[in-house]
Every structure is written in C-alpha cells, then in structure tokens.
Amino acid sequence: MSLIKNKERLVLEYSAMKERWGDRAVWCCNSARTKFWWDYTITGCGNEMPIRILYPESYPSNPPTIRVMCDLPPSTPHLLPHNTMCWIYPGERRRTNNKWDPARDTAAVAVGAAHRWYMAFMVWITTGRWPVKDAKD
C-alpha cells in the first residue's frame, strides 16, 4: 500500500484493531515512521505465543501476514517460510470461504485467525494431529 500514505485506512486499521483487541494489540513503527505493524501475544493452554501482524505493500488488495515471533518445531505444519502462519487460502481466485475480503476486513481479522491457528498448533503439539483438513486429505 501504501498504507503509510493512506491516512484514512491507517485510522481504520488502528480503530478496528483497538476496538476488537484493545491494549493487547500494540501498535509499532520504525523510527522513520515509514513502516507500521502490530505486536500481539496469544495466550491459552498455559502457554503464550508472540506474533507480529505485517502489512504487505499490496495491502489491502492482499491480506496482512502473521509472523510467529518465537521458535517453533521445524516440522510445524501450516507454517510458511520466515515463521509465517498459513492462515488464509493462499490462491488468487475467489473462494466461498476462508478468503480475504478487502471491502470488509482489516488486520483485526488476522488476530482472530491467529488465535484459531494457535489452538490447532496446541492440539498438534499434544496429539501429533493438526485438526484442520489439508488439501491432500
């Protein structure tokens, strides 16, 4: 985007995130204020997982990315390079579910998805089974 150059969208993102996740979502930027992101810590099952929500250049045409900010087992499924969560259908075509909707969605949606990913991860750590159907199943 030019998220930085789109003040209205910045305010929208900020307001939506604070409205949904309150002070748990921490607004961050670099010293030059040219890049913005959110830091957030997911808690549950007696554990916690820090994540970072990043805005790609093409935002909001493309969804935000979620990076896990702690070490995970190398064999963790549903994890893309650079510790990035696979949280949304990655293809280009419209799908009837699990899609990014630029008309309605903000990065606040990603945090909700990250919570669900975390719960699936905890099931996998405990049982060895990821409770989400894969394309090859």
Added chain:
Amino acid sequence: MNREELFKRTKDVLNPETTRDERLVFFGVGSGGARVAEEVARFGVGNIMLVDRPEERMEEHNIIRHSLGYSSLGALKVGALKNRILDINPDCNVETQELDVLSDREKLKGVLGAFSPTQVHICTDNESSKHAINSVAVSLDVPILFAGVFDGGCGGEVGRVMPGAACYACMASYLNRTVQIDSPEETFDYTNPLNEEEKSTPALNIDIAQITLIQARAALITIQAKHGLISDLEGNYILFGNRKVEGMFPRMLHSEIWDIPKLDNCFICGEEGALTGENEGAEEIIAAASADAQG
C-alpha cells in the same frame, strides 16, 4: 486510410463519431482483455491505453486462445496488441504501459490520472490485482468494467461499477456469500502456498470469447447510454453460462443480470472513516500511536 470507408458497413448501426472521443484503459491484455480492446477499436473508440505487467510477452501456449498469433511470439503483449489494433483502426490513438499494479500503486494512480479515462477495464486474471485497480479507479468517478471466466470455461461474469454505486470490492464481497463457483468440499492448497506460478483458468478460446464479447457490449451500452442513444443496462452484474452447470446454470447459454447493492461502509468505496463514522484527527491518532510505539 479512409475513415468513411472503414466504417461504411457499421455506421448505420453505430455512428463511429459517438465513440471517437472515448478514452478506454485496459488492465491485462491476455486472451480476455486483448479481445475486448480489439472489439472497442472496431466501435471507433479513439483512445486506448493497454497496461500489462512488465515483460509480459507472448508465449506459444498463449497463442491458441489469443487474438495475436505466431507472428507475435516473444513480443511484448502490449506492443503487439497495439500493432494489431492499429492494423484494424489506424485512426485509434493507442498508448501502452508496463506496470505491476500490486507493487506500484503510486505509478498506477499517476498513469490513470494522466490518461483521464472515460472507462476502466479490469481484465486481469487474479483477485488481488482486480482489487488493486478497483481501489484506485473508484476515485476517478468513471465506469469500471470487469470480467472473469469460470473454471473450465463453463461460463463467466461481467460486472460494471458506476460512479457512486457498488465497487468491485462490494461485489466481490456480496458474491462470496451468494455464489458458489467452487466445490464447497475444496480445502486449502498448502502445496502451493505462495502461489508463485501464475495459472490461467482452463477454458477454450470460444468460452473466453463469449464472455469478452459481453464485456465489449457492456462497454458499448455504457457509451451509448451516456449519450442518451439507448437505455442503460438493467443491473450491474451479468452471469453467462456457456454450458449447463448443476445448481448454477440451468441450461447452456443461460444468462442473468443482477443488481448488486453497494456494501454499507465498504472499506474501499465507502465514506472515509467508515468504521469510526468520522475521520477527523487522523494525524493526531497516527502521531499519538507512533509516539506510543516508539516510547
């Protein structure tokens, strides 16, 4: 070139002077966009801009579904199509641009602003680029037309965004909730998570051509209606079935026209600050948030 002679067989149906001052921009000149651009040149449209990704060249696998052939193999699509259009209508002013709409939004705004289009045609084959073009084009207050061919070429869609009405993001959001094009059983393709390989919808040339001609007709209707020559489209979204599809197209060559409503508080075309209801103090919020972040 003799303009009168060129349009001798069509002028009684469409006066080419009606379309001469039009300025149409096409994003994506693949098998869909190329055909629409060629068709509007035959209407007598006087100014066309062709935009495609940098270094997008004609490859052999493109040929069987493209209006360009082997003589254009290896050539930039925008350049080869420009020659093709000028070969049909030498009176047309054709400009070309190579541009990645997803990574260079500022250039996209600049290119569109400088051309001052009267219509924007979105003929790209992926959702992200359609949204990216839509998000910039809605601010121009000109009609935006888009089209897509469904998997296997079973049918397709043509949509039109009029100033102040539902934008592409509104329509995509609406359609996601009401149209099931893909199998609901389909699950995530984690095997190609980054989708690095560009894939084109499998379809026959005739399947694509059917949809592109509807898009070209929608463009013509829009121009003629603007001049009060005909009544306008009754709706903003056309579905066309090339083949019978259970639950979607009850028979072959089935067509429907829908009027998709504008989404309340659409983040793309809605009022500024749709979520908060106002947008005053944007600078203060950002400055305060930034100060928090650094403090």
